[in-house]
Amino acid sequence: MPSRSVRGMGSYDVAIIGCGPAGATAAYRLASAGASVLVLDKATFPRDKPCGGGVTGRAARQLPFSITPVVEDVVDRMECGLRYRSHVIRRARAPIAYMTQRRRLDHFLLQKAAEAGAEVREGETADARELDARIVIGADGCNGSSAKQLGLADGVVHGVALEANYPYEARYAGAIVLEIAVIRGGYGWIFPKGDHLNVGVGGNAEEAPKLRAELRRMCEAYGIDPEAATDTRGYRLPMRLPRTLLARGTTAVIGDAAGLVDPFSGDGMYEAFLSAKLVTNAALDVLAGRAESLDAYQGAVERRIVPLTRAGWGAKGAFERFPRATYALARLPVTFRALEKLLQGELLAPSAARGRERVAIRAIYAVSRAAAAATGTTGSRSAASS
Secondary structure (H helix, E strand, O other): OOOEEOOOOOOEEEEEEOOOHHHHHHHHHHHHOOOOEEEEEOOOOOOOOOOOOEEEHHHHHOOOOOOHHHOOEEEOEEEEEEOOEEEEEEEOOOOOEEEOOHHHHHHHHHHHHHHOOOEEEEOEEOOHHHOOEEEEEEOOOOOOOHHHHHOOOOOEEEEEEEEEEEEOOHHHOOEEEEEEOOOOOOEEEEEEOOOEEEEEEEEEHHHHHHHHHHHHHHHHHOOOOHHHOEEEEEEEEEEEOOOOOOEEOOEEEOHHHHOEOOOOOOOOHHHHHHHHHHHHHHHHHHHOOOOOOOHHHHHHHHHHOHHHHHHHHHHHHHHHHOHHHHHHHHOOHHHHHHHHHHHHOOOOOHHHOOHHHHHHHHHHHHHHHHHHHHHOOOHHHHHHOO
């Protein structure tokens, strides 16, 4: 069904453009708190979306309900290699990620929002500046127009990724496979789903011409028939630079629309769910008369998300400049334990690690600083040129 402009809107406490993970979760939270909420999207759900489809344990913790109904595999094992060599397998003590498909997850989240009382409009578009609502939130992803319309999130750079689906193989059940540095600034992956495998590669923007060949190489290295690919698609990964404005007055952007994707992992699900939670808190304060603007949301992002973003830039720079040294540290069992805690949400940021895990993380930080010094930039500045 073709999208159309919104007609016949009344006045709302909050209007949200975009029904993806960030928008639907914010709509659920706000409606559950008693706000009148409109959430709209140009697409009709269920609809597919290019994405690896992994929800880490820390991301799942940010939701006020379980996503079990749409989980297709539970991951507690990670296999890593560096450019198809030096493979290690690490097993976590508890699940580190839940595999799903965006077609199912996004529809599930949107249904939750509707059940909570949000008014959902599918197949409709709107100019964020013309919505009749006390608060307007942009959540229409990196290709949406709400951020530009609201004059927000103009300091965002992009990575690129290419993925495809392949026939299911039971040997990958319960595991994720990562091949680090096969693409500059990124990695290749294999994620198991209920009836297929999702295989992809991603990295810096200038690597785009290499993605198709590297996706084939990734398949061949793991005995997957490259010719069996279906649903091959490329997409951009938006990454916010420091001091980028995400809120002004009673408007804000969240999730991918705000550039809240981890610069190293390319994961944006945790940031989507958390930014939805943070903007909800700020919006409820405005609606209750305790605040005049959503400035508190910007501050909360700086405290809760930026430390992880900064660590992501650091890891990205370290693997780009000194891949072998960084991988030698990252493959250590003690480093994996720290990563495990991060993915499960036990650590809010790498800097919160303690004991031997802290020593390992500090060693990677040292490599990251050396990488920045070697290039004469900070991690975020080097990303801006990529």
